[in-house]
């Protein structure tokens with residue numbers, strides 16, 4: 001039977017790869033990597049660098065799988081993403097069937113941790129349901145960008161006995177729960193925090209966390225929002241891509 005490993009590789013710092021992940025990397029014959037175009041080249045390159053640095057056993061291969069385009073004409077966000085996932089499932093079915101032999105071990109290297117805003121586990125489950133390629137799989141956790149953000153700002157994410165929500169820029173833009181106290185926001189390409197400048201929040205922001213380009217900003221939202229928006233745009237223009245995450249913390253009344 002084929003075996004697949006879903007390995008969390010951390011969010012930019014090769015030193016965040018866990019010992020368990022290193023052991024898992026050393027079992028892999030074929031790595032499947034989504035090719036998301038030249039802008040995200042650095043992200044594929046980091047995966048290769050991690051393999052070169054930690055794999056001692058020769059003979060592993062990388063197979064790049066062209067990522068299907070999302071059909072932006074589909075109005076509903078959920079339907080659009082579901083259709084895109086199905087296209088990926090079809091593609092992976094073919095590639096795994098072709099590239100991985102019975103008894104071999106394949107892997108998906110997942111940015112950060114596979115449990116947070118990543119489609120790999122959904123796709124793997126779907127592949128198994130479809131049943132055209134058969135395999136067992138294991139999940140190896142990784143250090144998420146959320147943990148790196150907290151460490152860089154020396155933060156505990158929750159306040160005593162409090163809760164923390166993790167959400168997206170899209171959800172934040174659609175409206176904030178009135179009692180939201182501590183919110184981690186990911187996948188925000190539009191600086192949704194700008195709309196909350198009149199509310200009493202502090203922001204702890206980080207971009208390219210764990211990498212050489214890392215940028216951090218923190219302060220009262222009303223004071224630092226414009227600067228973050230400017231720094232973000234400049235960095236994005238300079239590197240061709242950006243990934244940023246932030247905590248919004250309601251100020252004590």
Ligand SMILES: C[S@@+](CC[C@H](N)C(=O)[O-])C[C@H]1O[C@@H](n2cnc3c(N)ncnc32)[C@H](O)[C@@H]1O
Nearest residue numbers: 011112113117144145186187208209243244245
């Ligand atoms: C598709 S999600 C993947 C999250 C990933 N599974 C994790 O555990 O961090 C991508 C989002 O994660 C956040 N992110 C990932 N890596 C990051 C990094 N190095 N610095 C800042 N934010 C990052 C950003 O909010 C980005 O929009």
